[in-house]
Amino acid sequence: MNLPAILGGRPVAAGRSWGPPWPVHSTRERQLLAEVLSAPTWGATGMGPKIAQLNRSWAAYCGTARSVALANGTVTMELALRAYGVGPGEEVVVPAWTFAATAIAVSRVGAIPVFVDIDPDTLCIDPAALAAVIGPRTRAVIPVHFGGHPADMHAILDLAREHQLKVIEDAAQAHGAILTGRLVGSFGDAGSFSFQQSKNLQCGEGGSLVTDDEELADRLHFSLSKFGRGLRERYQPFTHHELAGNECMTEFQAAVLLAQLERLDDQLGARERSANYLRKELTGTAELQPLPVEASVDRHGNHLFLLRLRDGSPALLQRVVEALQAEGVPAFSLYPRPLFEEPIWAAGGAHARVVTDCPETYRASREIVALPQTLLLGNREDCDLVIEAFIKVARYLDVLAK
Numbered sequence: 430m431n432l433p434a435i436l437g438g439r440p441v442a443a444g445r446s447w448g449p450p451w452p453v454h455s456t457r458e459r460q461l462l463a464e465v466l467s468a469p470t471w472g473a474t475g476m477g478p479k480i481a482q483l484n485r486s487w488a489a490y491c492g493t494a495r496s497v498a499l500a501n502g503t504v505t506m507e508l509a510l511r512a513y514g515v516g517p518g519e520e521v522v523v524p525a526w527t528f529a530a531t532a533i534a535v536s537r538v539g540a541i542p543v544f545v546d547i548d549p550d551t552l553c554i555d556p557a558a559l560a561a562v563i564g565p566r567t568r569a570v571i572p573v574h575f576g577g578h579p580a581d582m583h584a585i586l587d588l589a590r591e592h593q594l595k596v597i598e599d600a601a602q603a604h605g606a607i608l609t610g611r612l613v614g615s616f617g618d619a620g621s622f623s624f625q626q627s628k629n630l631q632c633g634e635g636g637s638l639v640t641d642d643e644e645l646a647d648r649l650h651f652s653l654s655k656f657g658r659g660l661r662e663r664y665q666p667f668t669h670h671e672l673a674g675n676e677c678m679t680e681f682q683a684a685v686l687l688a689q690l691e692r693l694d695d696q697l698g699a700r701e702r703s704a705n706y707l708r709k710e711l712t713g714t715a716e717l718q719p720l721p722v723e724a725s726v727d728r729h730g731n732h733l734f735l736l737r738l739r740d741g742s743p744a745l746l747q748r749v750v751e752a753l754q755a756e757g758v759p760a761f762s763l764y765p766r767p768l769f770e771e772p773i774w775a776a777g778g779a780h781a782r783v784v785t786d787c788p789e790t791y792r793a794s795r796e797i798v799a800l801p802q803t804l805l806l807g808n809r810e811d812c813d814l815v816i817e818a819f820i821k822v823a824r825y826l827d828v829l830a831k
Contacts, residue, residue, distance in 0.1 A: 433825050434755040435748075441818040442757035448807035452631060457691065461684035468680070474655050475499075475677030483683040484637075484650075486690060487622075490605075492615045493639040495646035498678040498686075499654055502601045502623025502636035506534035506571060508676065509619045509638055512648045513595050515540050515568045520782065522562055522570040524554040525767040526790040530623075531571050531599050532768050536779040540568070544769045546787040550721050552735070552797070553580035555789070560588055562784050569595040574603035574613050576799070577629075577730025578722065582608055582616040589617075597621060604630040605697045606730035613730070614639045624686060629700070629732050629802055630693050632685040635678050700731035700805040703812050707734060707800075710816045715739060716823040717749075717798065734800040736819070739826070741796035748829045749798060749822060756818035761799055767791065 432438030461479070470477040480498050488496035499505050515521060517539035523532050525544040532542040545558035552575040559570060570589060572580035582598070589596045596617030600606070604622060606613045614620025619642065624635035640646055651660045654676035657669040708719045720735045738746055746762050753760035767783075767790045768774065774781040804811065822829070 431821075433752050433822050433829075435752040436825065436828065438821075440756045441821065442814045445757050445811075445814070447759060447804040447811055449803075451803045451806075452626060452633075453692070453696075453806075454685075454688070457688040458685055461688050462681060465680045465684050470680055472677070472679050474675065475650070477680040477683070479680045479683035479687065480678055483686055486687065487637055488639055490690065490693075491612050491620065491639045493620070494641045495643060496637050496639045497646050497649045497654070498683060499636045499638065499649070500676045500678060501625065501634055502599075502621050503530040503534055504654075504676045505619075505621040505636045505638040505649075506531065506597055506599065507537050508649050508653045509597050509621070509645065510534060510538045510540065510569065511653060512645050513569065513618075515595070518566065519568045520564070520566045521568060522554075522559055523768070524573050524575070524790075525769060525783070525787045526552065526764055526793050527573045527575060527599070527768070528601070528764070529768060529771060529773075530601070531573055532774070532781070535571070536773070536781075541566075541780045541782055542768075542774070543567070543782045543784065544767065544787065546785050546789050547575070547793065548581070549789045549792070551578045551580065551723060552576065552720070552793055553578060554585070556581050556584035556588065558785055559585065563588065563592050563594070567592065567594060569597060571597050571599050572617075573599040573601075574606055574730065576733035576735050577603045577606050577802075578720075579603065579606050579608035579613050579726055579730075581723075582613070586616060601625075601628065602732035603730035604628065604732075605693060605728065607727040609725050610727060615641075618642060619645060624682070627801070629696065629730065630686065630689055632682040632689065635682045635686065696806060697728065697731070700802055701729060703805040703807065704729065704731045704734050706809070706812050707815060710812075711736070711819055714820055714823050716826045717819055731805055732802050734802075734805060736798045738796045738798055743795050745830050746795055746798070749826070752822045752825075752829055753798070753818055756821065758815055758818045759801060759804060761801075763794075763797055763799055765794055767794065
């Protein structure tokens, strides 16, 4: 096999376009957007017909009683915490390695994010680490379904019931993922989804909270996302019962999501086929090992395809990512440090607590290589070229390390 391109060899797939152009759209989006343009309601502070239809459709898809469309996936978590009365001096447990939005939502309500370690195989919150930090001030936990792999919700819910904690699932990366027969987002008290452009279901920006808690849904839909207006029959445009802002989605975003939702299952199937093939073919590559999928997972969300670099370091991880990119593969690394080392928390700008050493978090930050979900929408030839590039780079890992 020839040298990796970064060492002077010929690239495997220089200039290749991977999968269909993203975002995927068709005449269906145009049709629904035209309906909004022709209608008198484009926004209406989240009370329009397309948003109402989206709320019904997404709740039915997730298997929950309610869905509340909102501005983004961060405010869904923040408003759920506010609705449950979580505030200053109280603690919410979050994984130490994930996107910052999960912990930002906690800090924005004045609560204290308690950062704990992750499971090495799933990269989701470690239930044992969660159990170790629960104390008298703990009010909630926000497990993240990392990269589309469901967290261990059964263990988490057992702990939550024992200690009377609220569970808000961060499912921003896991649309359509299924754990033991149930879709993620439907296990806890609430499930938060993001519809930002990189997500598997997207409308540019947006979010939704799904729940079986009718009071929670009404509080978010009528009041906390709409300037504190009253609930149900008390709802009046110019009467304000609590301090709240405008966190609403528009009719245009809802129209795009309704069209996107129609193709979600087909796209999930395509991603799953590609991910399973890549996992099978790359499992023997010890230097770059695909992360496993737990037996309890019926369907992985496959927002990311993740591999672990053997004995990685920050410098080697960066070198491997550069080598794969030189081959034409859109690989990337993820979060370079634990959340508690981000300036906002490390510098004392927002209170935080770390009570474990988080070795798996540090390990993930120097060893995890990712491929985007858009690549998984490609064909078998795409997968074969990715495999060729990974094997090629893995064979020269010792050289790259020098």
